Amino acid sequence: MPLLTLPQETVIGDIISYANYKLMTKEGRRNRYTFAGAEYFKRMKEIGLYSINGEEIKDKVSSLKLANIFNTKLL
Template sequence: MPPLTLPKTTAIGDIIAYANYKMMTKEGRRNRYTFAGAEYFKRMQETGLYSINREEIRSRIEKLNLLDVMNQKLV
């Protein structure tokens, strides 16, 4: 099975890419990156990734063909 790449159009894919990018700087290594953290939470709002609307989130994930991807068996 090929590795799963989570696109930056999802909150999880974006936080991984964002944290990896920030960790390359001296200042970035001092921070922790979480969904509830002020810095990343603000980014989610600015990029339109923050939502509490389940249907909106489901639709976004469905369009990326990632619906139930975490329920698939790897072996």
């Protein structure tokens, strides 16, 4: 089965990419990257990823062909 790559158009894909990038810097290794953390929370809002609208989130996930992806059996 191919590996799942979560696109940066999703919050989870973006935080993985962003944290990996930041961890390559000396200053970035001092921080923690969480959804509730001030630095990443600010980023989510700036790049338009933050939403509490369930339908908007569902539509975005569906448009990326990721609906129910975590319900898929891997083995």
